Every structure is written in C-alpha cells, then in structure tokens.
Amino acid sequence: xxxxxxxxxxxxxxxxxxxxxxxxxxxxxxxxxxxxxxxxxxxxxxxxxxxxxxxxxxxxxxxxxxxxxxxxxxxxxxxxxxxxxxxxxxxxxxxxxxxxxxxxxxxxxxxxxxxxxxxxxxxxxxxxxxxxxxxxxxxxxxxxxxxxxxxxxxxxxxxxxxxxxxxxxxxxxxxxxxxxxxxxxxxxxxxxxxxxxxxxxxxxxxxxxxxxxxxxxxxxxxxxxxxxxxxxxxxxxxxxxxxxxxxxxxxxxxxxxxxxxxxxxxxxxxxxxxxxxxxxxxxxxxxxxxxxxxxxxxxxxxxxxxxxxxxxxxxxxxxxxxxxxxxxxxxxxxxxxxxxxxxxxxxxxxxxxxxxxxxxxxxxxxxxxxxxxxxxxxxxxxxxxxxxxxxxxxxxxxxxxxxxxxxxxxxxxxxxxxxxxxxxxxxxxxxxxxxxxxxxxxxxxxxxxxxxxxxxxxxxxxxxxxxxxxxxxxxxxxxxxxxxxxxxxxxxxxxxxxxxxxxxxxxxxxxxxxxxxxxxxxxxxxxxxxxxxxxxxxxxxxxxxxxxxxxxxxxxxxxxxxxxxxxxxxxxxxxxxxxxxxxxxxxxxxxxxxxxxxxxxxxxxxxxxxxxxxxxxxxxxxxxxxxxxxxxxxxxxxxxxxxxxxxxxxxxxxxxxxxxxxxxxxxxxxxxxxxxxxxxxxxxxxxxxxxxxxxxxxxxxxxxxxxxxxxxxxxxxxxxxxxxxxxxxxxxxxxxxxxxxxxxxxxxxxxxxxxxxxxxxxxxxxxxxxxxxxxxxxxxxxxxxxxxxxxxxxxxxxxxxxxxxxxxxxxxxxxxxxxxxxxxxxxxxxxxxxxxxxxxxxxxxxxxxxxxxxxxxxxxxxxxxxxxxxxxxxxxxxxxxxxxxxxxxxxxxxxxxxxxxxxxxxxxxxxxxxxxxxxxxxxxxxxxxxxxxxxxxxxxxxxxxxxxxxxxxxxxxxxxxxxxxxxxxxxxx
Numbered sequence: 019x020x021x022x023x024x025x026x027x028x029x030x031x032x033x034x035x036x037x038x039x040x041x042x043x044x045x046x047x048x049x050x051x052x053x054x055x056x057x058x059x060x061x062x063x064x065x066x067x068x069x070x071x072x073x074x075x076x077x078x079x080x081x082x083x084x085x086x087x088x089x090x091x092x093x094x095x096x097x098x099x100x101x102x103x104x105x106x107x108x109x110x111x112x113x114x115x116x117x118x119x120x121x122x123x124x125x126x127x128x129x130x131x132x133x134x135x136x137x138x139x140x141x142x143x144x145x146x147x148x149x150x151x152x153x154x155x156x157x158x159x160x161x162x163x164x165x166x167x168x169x170x171x172x173x174x175x176x177x178x179x180x181x182x183x184x185x186x187x188x189x190x191x192x193x194x195x196x197x198x199x200x201x202x203x204x205x206x207x208x209x210x211x212x213x214x215x216x217x218x219x220x221x222x223x224x225x226x227x228x229x230x231x232x233x234x235x236x237x238x239x240x241x242x243x244x245x246x247x248x249x250x251x252x253x254x255x256x257x258x259x260x261x262x263x264x265x266x267x268x269x270x271x272x273x274x275x276x277x278x279x280x281x282x283x284x285x286x287x288x289x290x291x292x293x294x295x296x297x298x299x300x301x302x303x304x305x306x307x308x309x310x311x312x313x314x315x316x317x318x319x320x321x322x323x324x325x326x327x328x329x330x331x332x333x334x335x336x337x338x339x340x341x342x343x344x345x346x347x348x349x350x351x352x353x354x355x356x357x358x359x360x361x362x363x364x365x366x367x368x369x370x371x372x373x374x375x376x377x378x379x380x381x382x383x384x385x386x387x388x389x390x391x392x393x394x395x396x397x398x399x400x401x402x403x404x405x406x407x408x409x410x411x412x413x414x415x416x417x418x419x420x421x422x423x424x425x426x427x428x429x430x431x432x433x434x435x436x437x438x439x440x441x442x443x444x445x446x447x448x449x450x451x452x453x454x455x456x457x458x459x460x461x462x463x464x465x466x467x468x469x470x471x472x473x474x475x476x477x478x479x480x481x482x483x484x485x486x487x488x489x490x491x492x493x494x495x496x497x498x499x500x501x502x503x504x505x506x507x508x509x510x511x512x513x514x515x516x517x518x519x520x521x522x523x524x525x526x527x528x529x530x531x532x533x534x535x536x537x538x539x540x541x542x543x544x545x546x547x548x549x550x551x552x553x554x555x556x557x558x559x560x561x562x563x564x565x566x567x568x569x570x571x572x573x574x575x576x577x578x579x580x581x582x583x584x585x586x587x588x589x590x591x592x593x594x595x596x597x598x599x600x601x602x603x604x605x606x607x608x609x610x611x612x613x614x615x616x617x618x619x620x621x622x623x624x625x626x627x628x629x630x631x632x633x634x635x636x637x638x639x640x641x642x643x644x645x646x647x648x649x650x651x652x653x654x655x656x657x658x659x660x661x662x663x664x665x666x667x668x669x670x671x672x673x674x675x676x677x678x679x680x681x682x683x684x685x686x687x688x689x690x691x692x693x694x695x696x697x698x699x700x701x702x703x704x705x706x707x708x709x710x711x712x713x714x715x716x717x718x719x720x721x722x723x724x725x726x727x728x729x730x731x732x733x734x735x736x737x738x739x740x741x742x743x744x745x746x747x748x749x750x751x752x753x754x755x756x757x758x759x760x761x762x763x764x765x766x767x768x769x770x771x772x773x774x775x776x777x778x779x780x781x782x783x784x785x786x787x788x789x790x791x792x793x794x795x796x797x798x799x800x801x802x803x804x805x806x807x808x809x810x811x812x813x814x815x816x817x818x819x820x821x822x823x824x825x826x827x828x829x830x831x832x833x834x835x836x837x838x839x840x841x842x843x844x845x846x847x848x849x850x851x852x853x854x855x856x857x858x859x860x861x862x863x864x865x866x867x868x869x870x871x872x873x874x875x876x877x878x879x880x881x882x883x884x885x886x887x888x889x890x891x892x893x894x895x896x897x898x899x900x901x902x903x904x905x906x907x908x909x910x911x912x913x914x915x916x917x918x919x920x921x922x923x924x925x926x927x928x929x930x931x932x933x934x935x936x937x938x939x940x941x942x943x944x945x946x947x948x949x950x951x952x953x954x955x956x957x958x959x960x961x962x963x964x965x966x967x968x969x970x971x972x973x974x975x976x977x978x979x980x981x982x983x984x985x986x987x988x989x990x991x
Contacts, residue, residue, distance in 0.1 A: 090251065094131045095118070099131050121244070125241050133234060134230065135229055135232060138228050145248055146208070150244055153914055153915060158176050162234075171216065171218075178328075178329070180204050181204070200893075207246070221255075274339075277547070278542075279542045297317050304384060319537050323411060327410065333407075334542055339402050342398050342543060344362075346387050348536060349384045352534040356482055356488055358411070359533055361374050363407070385552050411533045416481065420527055423471075433463050438732075440456055440733075471496035472492075488526065525828075538552075589620045590641040590643060611877065614880075626642075629642055641868070651683065659691070662690065663689050665875050679859060679932075682861075684936065693859055697858055700817070702825075702837075703839070716814070736814050738754040738788075738797060738815075752788070755952075759781055774970050774977065804825070819838065826900045862881055884908055891911065940976040947973050
C-alpha cells in the first residue's frame with residue numbers, strides 16, 4: 019500500500035473513532051439546558067406508556083377490582099346544585115312536556131352537586147337531559163368526582179341530539195330527482211348512561227364511591243343543555259336469549275302468524291346526527307325504490323353511518339301481539355376484511371345480550387340478514403301497536419384490539435423518538451450508534467410490541483374469519499419488530515420503514531374504528547314467512563347496467579336541482595366544491611332564497627379554469643363562487659367584475675366580516691368580491707411532548723428561540739407554514755414571512771400598490787428573521803406535517819387552523835394530546851404581545867355581464883349572511899363529518915359553528931390580529947420573487963439584504979408595467 023494511502027486510511031480511522039467518542043448522548047446529561055422526559059426513571063426506561071395506562075379506565079377498574087356493587091339508588095335533581103363556576107345556571111320548573119326541578123347549563127363553566135353515598139362500591143351514573151338550541155353538535159361534558167378526574171376518558175362524555183327530516187315526505191325537483199331532506203333538530207328528553215365516548219368499553223362506566231359525602235361536577239366542553247337528574251345506581255345487564263326464550267315458554271307467548279311488515283330504511287324517524295340523511299343507491303336493480311336515470315333516496319347510512327355511538331331509529335306498527343323475527347336488507351361494502359357492528363334497541367332497551375353485538379360482514383352485494391339465522395331466528399315479543407327500533411353503531415369485539423393497538427402506537431412512537439434523538443433524521447448507515455447501550459429498553463419494547471401485534475393479528479383473524487389488509491399490516495409490523503429486536507444494529511438503516519409501518523398502524527386505527535352500514539329496508543315477520551331476496555338476478559343486473567348506460571347520454575350532470583327560466587333568475591357557477599357541497603347549496607337556495615325573494619337560481623358545478631374563457635366569450639355566469647384571492651382584483655381592474663360599492667347597502671353587508679377578509683378584493687376604492695372563507699395560521703402543539711420536555715406553550719419568538727435548541731437536542735423540529743407550490747395559479751406570499759413582516763409593522767405595498775414596500779427596514783428584518791429559521795436553526799423546508807406531528811417529531815408547528823380538521827379525523831391515537839393557540843408574537847412596551855398573521859380565502863363575485871345585477875346582489879347578500887353561512891357550515895359537517903368544518907369569513911357565523919368553547923376562544927383571539935394581503939396589478943410577482951429571494955438565501959447563502967433588494971426591483975418593474983397596461987386600457991375607453 020502506498021504511503022499516502024496508508025496515511026489517509028489511518029486518518030479516516032482516527033476521525034471515525036473521534037466522532038464516536040464525541041457524539042453527545044442526547045438522552046443523557048449535557049451542558050446547556052438540561053431536560054428529562056417526564057416519567058423517565060434513572061435507568062432511562064420509558065414510563066410514559068405506563069403512565070398512560072395507569073390513567074386509563076382499565077387501570078381504574080383494576081384498582082377497585084374487589085369493590086362491591088351495592089344495590090342502592092341515589093337521584094340528584096338538577097336544580098339542587100351546590101356550587102357553580104362561570105355564569106349562574108338557570109333553574110327551571112318546566113322543559114319540553116315535563117314538569118320538575120331542572121337546571122339549564124351553558125357551554126362554558128361548571129356545575130356541582132353533593133351526594134351522600136350509603137355504602138362503598140362501584141356505581142353507574144345516568145343523565146336525563148333535554149337538548150336546547152345550540153350549535154347543532156352533540157353535548158359534551160367532563161366529569162369530576164370530588165374535584166378530580168376519576169380516569170382519563172372522563173374528560174369527555176358525549177350526549178347526542180335528536181335529528182329528523184324537516185318534511186315527512188321526500189320532495190322532488192322539477193327534473194324528477196328526489197331532494198335530500200334537510201335534517202332539523204327535534205327537542206326531547208333523553209336518558210343515557212355515562213359511557214365511553216370512543217366506544218372502547220361497551221358497558222356503562224362504573225365509578226367507585228366511598229361511604230359518605232361526595233361532589234359530582236360536570237364541566238361544560240360544548241353546547242348548553244337542561245339537566246333533570248343524575249341517577250347513581252346499578253344498570254342491569256340484559257339477559258341472554260336462552261333466558262328470554264325460557265320466559266316466552268313460561269308466559270305461554272305464541273308466535274305471530276301471517277305477518278310481514280316492511281319498513282324502508284330512508285323512512286327513519288330519528289337520528290343522533292344530521293349526517294344520517296337518506297342516501298341514493300343505483301348499483302342494484304333490487305333497491306327500493308329505484309330509477310335508472312333519476313335520483314331516488316332509497317337507502318340510509320352507508321359511509322355516513324360509520325361513527326361509534328351514532329343511532330338511527332325507525333317506527334314499526336305491529337298489527338298483533340306475538341313473537342316475530344327480524345331481518346335487515348343491508349350492505350357493508352367499505353370495510354373489507356372486517357365486519358361492522360350494531361347494537362339493537364327495541365323501545366329503548368336491548369332485548370337480550372346477543373343483540374349487543376350484531377355483525378355485518380363485508381359484501382359488495384345486498385344481503386338479507388336475519389337476526390339469529392334462517393334456520394333458528396331470534397324471536398322478539400311485540401305487542402300490537404307502535405314500537406321504536408333503534409340500531410347503534412358500536413365497535414363490538416374489535417374494541418379491545420383497537421385499545422391495544424392505540425397503546426402500542428404511542429409506545430412505538432415514544433421509542434422511535436428516543437432512537438431519533440441519537441441517530442437524527444438521516445442516520446449514517448455505516449455507523450454503529452450503540453443503540454442497545456444508550457436505550458437499554460429498546461429491544462425489550464420491540465420484542466414485546468412484536469408479540470402484541472402478532473396476538474392482535476391472530477385475534478382479528480379469529481374474529482373476522484378471513485385474511486385481509488387489516489390483518490396483513492399487523493403481521494408485517496410484528497415481523498419487522500421481531501427482526502429489529504433480534505438485530506438491533508440494523509435499526510438505523512430501517513428507521514424510515516419502521517416509521518412508515520407505525521404510521522400505517524395509526525391509519526389502521528382510523529379505518530377499523532369506522533363501522534359503515536347501509537340499510538335498504540327492515541322486515542318484521544312471523545316465523546313462517548319467507549324473507550324477500552336481497553340480491554338481484556344476473557339478467558336483471560345486465561338489464562339495469564345497459565339501461566343506466568343508455569340514460570346517461572340524456573342526463574345533464576352539470577345542473578344541480580331545480581332549473582328555471584323565470585324572468586328573475588341568477589346563474590351561479592360553483593368551482594372547487596364537490597357534488598355533495600353543490601347539492602347542499604342548491605337545496606338551500608330552493609327552500610330559502612327563492613322562497614323568500616322569488617328569484618330562481620340555476621346552479622352549475624363548473625371547473626374554475628373555465629371562468630376566464632367563458633367570460634371572454636360572453637357565456638359566463640352571473641355569479642361565481644369559491645374564487646381564489648388573486649382573481650377578483652385581476653378581473654375587476656379589467657372591468658369584468660362589478661364593483662360592489664355601487665350598492666347602497668354595501669357598507670352594512672361588509673360589516674359581517676373583518677376588514678382583513680375584504681382587503682384582497684379592494685382596489686382603488688372599488689371592492690370586487692365578498693369573502694366566503696378566511697383561513698389563517700395558529701400554533702399547534704403536542705401537550706404530552708411539551709410536558710415531557712418541561713416546556714411551556716411559547717408566547718413570543720424569544721420563547722421559540724429558546725425552545726428550538728431543546729427540540730433539536732431531542733432531534734425534534736419546529737415548523738413554519740410553507741406556501742403551496744403545486745395546484746395553485748399564483749404563488750402566494752409566504753404566511754411565515756407575512757406574519758413576521760406585519761408583526762414588525764411592515765407592509766407589502768406603498769402608494770396604493772404602485773410599488774413594493776419590501777425594501778423597508780421592517781421588511782429586511784422580517785426577511786432575515788424568516789430565513790434565519792432555516793439557515794441557523796435548520797428547521798425543515800419540506801415536511802409531511804400530519805405524519806410528523808402524529809409521531810411527535812414536530813411537536814410544535816404554525817400552520818393554517820384547518821389543520822384542526824385533519825387531526826380530528828386522521829389522528830385518533832393522539833386525541834386529547836394536542837391543542838392549538840394563537841401564534842407567538844413580539845412583546846410590546848406595554849406588556850402586550852403583537853400576534854399579526856396574514857390570511858387567504860375564497861370569495862363570491864358578480865360578473866359584469868350579469869343581466870339582473872340587483873337579483874345577483876340579493877343572492878350574494880343571502881349567501882354571505884350569518885344564517886346561510888351557519889346552515890351551510892353545519893350541513894357540510896353533517897355530510898362530510900368533522901373534516902369538513904367550514905372556515906367561514908362571517909364573524910357571527912364562526913361563533914355558531916360547533917367548535918369546542920376553548921378552541922373557539924383561541925380562534926377569535928387570533929382572528930383579531932389577522933391582516934389581509936392586498937392584491938394589486940402585477941402582485942403575482944410578489945409571492946414568486948419572495949420565494950426566489952428565500953431560496954437564494956437558503957441555497958446559496960446570499961446576504962439577505964442583497965437578495966431581497968434585487969428581487970424588490972423585479973417586483974417594482976412588474977408593478978409599473980401592469981400600471982401602465984391598465985392606464986392604457988383606461989385611456990382607450
């Protein structure tokens with residue numbers, strides 16, 4: 019070997035040894051700010067998971083496993099409260115059709131009662147309540163016993179409202195299509211036990227109460243409610259079917275004869291959620307009623323009926339006393355490899371134990387499911403008259419498996435973060451990190467979780483009786499964990515696949531928790547009756563498909579609902595919405611706007627990219643909705659959009675919004691649009707991780723600067739909003755930069771938009787502050803925020819508040835472990851904190867070619883009104899769930915949407931600091947040039963002032979060019 023080569027090899031070996039020696043042990047004691055995970059013992063073993071389990075209901079029951087269940091009943095009357103926090107509750111003597119001693123509680127504060135318990139033991143609690151007008155979401159309360167949570171899940175008890183169709187008969191539009199009935203709340207008394215809101219425990223919760231006096235407190239989380247009583251007693255378990263069958267024989271009850279009663283699924287009388295409206299199925303010729311070309315609302319449920327605890331109630335008129343069998347024509351075609359579970363109630367009671375868990379297996383075809391089986395069906399004794407049959411979505415036997423997997427996800431994420439603290443995000447594959455020595459519990463945790471995943475996989479296979487993707491992901495992870503435990507030296511090279519598989523486990527929880535089921539009709543029949551066939555024959559299927567194909571050539575799929583050729587008609591184009599949103603909007607225009615004003619609306623679902631060529635050709639609409647911020651001024655300065663300030667009541671209408679929402683639609687004194695939505699950033703954070711790290715929620719940027727090194731020490735990150743670069747017509751200015759610019763007192767433009775103001779000192783400071791986060795603090799430029807927030811790699815992030823919707827639906831395993839608050843800001847001399855942020859949104863605009871501008875203005879006023887925005891927001895959430903919570907720009911409407919009280923207060927606090935970014939001719943160059951300057955600094959390390967000055971000159975050239983272009987056009991008119 020040549021001498022030079024030998025020297026190079028020796029130096030390389032020495033350097034490698036030196037690097038191994040000086041690598042800091044991120045989990046140990048280092049100089050600087052010292053942080054220990056909460057619950058971490060001296061050996062470094064993770065105790066976070068043990069703490070999580072210690073706070074669970076299962077651990078609570080374990081602590082009181084020897085407690086008796088005394089047969090005592092204690093009734094607390096609502097008006098007998100002993101104390102309250104917040105506004106004083108209102109005592110009532112009447113509510114609904116009942117008289118008594120009631121109390122009305124609000125959506126904030128708490129109320130407490132005292133009760134004397136005669137004997138130690140475990141007791142159930144039942145609440146009798148009456149829902150009153152609120153924000154249309156379920157009532158939610160936290161329960162405290164003697165001022166403390168008995169267990170973690172007592173933070174949230176959900177008590178649903180009652181919903182029904184607004185009209186008893188399904189209406190049709192003038193095209194012959196069924197119109198989805200609006201869901202309205204009907205107010206009434208309900209009685210429900212305190213039980214698991216997540217559905218992991220089927221039985222009502224049991225609470226340990228010692229002999230003596232106790233204080234029971236309900237803390238308001240969401241919605242007001244009237245309380246009659248809280249009953250503390252024992253809730254009896256339903257008997258088994260064998261016991262019921264024995265009673266039938268003892269009482270001499272006879273089977274009914276010659277009876278077959280069919281109840282259509284869409285004729286349900288009550289639902290626990292407005293999302294449970296009648297739906298359409300065209301896939302089978304056997305569905306009742308049917309049509310090959312027109313919409314028929316002929317089923318109910320489906321994917322909408324997937325959330326645990328949701329109920330649908332039907333009324334069945336029984337002609338004669340007797341024993342009946344019960345069948346359901348149903349279909350579960352969404353959850354492959356699993357079955358959906360329902361619990362049956364007849365007249366508010368579970369008839370017998372077997373009805374607590376009724377399985378509906380996956381099938382793409384309709385099935386006639388007879389409870390019990392065809393050979394020996396379960397029989398139900400019903401008296402002549404009207405009875406209520408209710409089905410409730412439940413998790414059934416799969417619930418304990420979900421609990422176990424959810425616990426495993428948290429533990430695996432915790433061990434992943436500990437590994438990450440040592441290896442970093444991009445581990446060196448050729449380096450030995452000594453993970454076994456630095457994380458002694460790692461192999462034990464991996465091996466234990468491998469066994470758990472294997473057991474869950476086997477149990478799931480046993481429950482469902484089939485292999486599927488739901489089983490394979492568990493099997494795959496079990497194998498990987500076992501292999502990692504046997505070969506810990508390979509962990510750093512397989513960290514990304516490990517992270518992906520654990521992330522897949524989180525998705526598995528979301529999927530398995532959902533229990534979809536679609537109902538066509540229910541049949542109650544005497545035992546000798548033959549049930550109708552559910553599946554269609556092959557010949558009828560062929561005929562149905564051919565007929566459907568033929569009719570599709572003559573159906574107008576663009577028009578939604580009624581179309582009109584009346585004298586006063588407004589043509590409205592809806593851009594980015596889906597058909598569900600458009601149908602909701604059309605139903606609202608027909609039953610409210612047209613009815614009130616006599617102005618008809620022709621609504622069309624149109625690609626927003628068609629608006630420009632349609633406008634140029636004179637074929638455009640009167641009104642365009644869901645228009646992005648860059649379009650109104652861009653079209654308005656070319657005289658293609660109506661200036662709304664010409665209407666006498668414009669100022670009154672504009673008062674519905676913050677000035678920041680209207681700012682992007684103003685130009686030279688004109689206003690070219692009304693805001694529909696407005697979205698702005700908030701600070702999201704992981705409560706559990708910040709607690710582990712001993713960090714407080716940051717209030718100022720100084721707090722952020724102190725926290726980032728602590729996060730980096732643990733190989734975690736802080737995230738700033740990154741502008742979207744795909745799927746957008748114009749690159750908007752970075753919200754991170756805008757936030758820092760506005761907090762510094764800077765602006766984007768000066769002289770009415772004639773030139774850029776980004777050459778100001780405030781702008782230079784904001785730009786340097788922004789780029790320093792990426793250059794000096796190395797926060798990530800490109801991130802998968804939902805995934806990294808779930809794993810805890812990014813426990814703090816500033817992003818649009820609609821991220822709330824994403825987390826609510828897609829991250830069930832961290833429910834209750836995260837929150838959001840106003841963004842950090844700059845401390846002012848008077849002690850206040852300046853928290854300015856920018857926003858974006860959508861607008862509704864009136865085209866210049868609109869023939870009846872007064873009618874179009876009436877529509878715009880109606881659409882942006884408080885009542886309409888609230889109804890649309892609630893109905894969208896009803897149609898699509900919590901993921902579709904509507905970010906309305908109407909100030910009063912946002913307050914009436916179903917936000918938890920604490921979250922709404924945080925939103926309102928941040929909203930007061932929002933500033934809009936003006937739109938000016940050539941303004942599209944601002945976002946583009948800012949992005950270029952940013953990349954010049956972060957990629958090439960160019961001086962921040964030099965980079966920004968250079969691009970400000972480019973912005974000014976484009977602004978001047980556009981100003982001249984507009985002036986030329988104006989001079990030619």
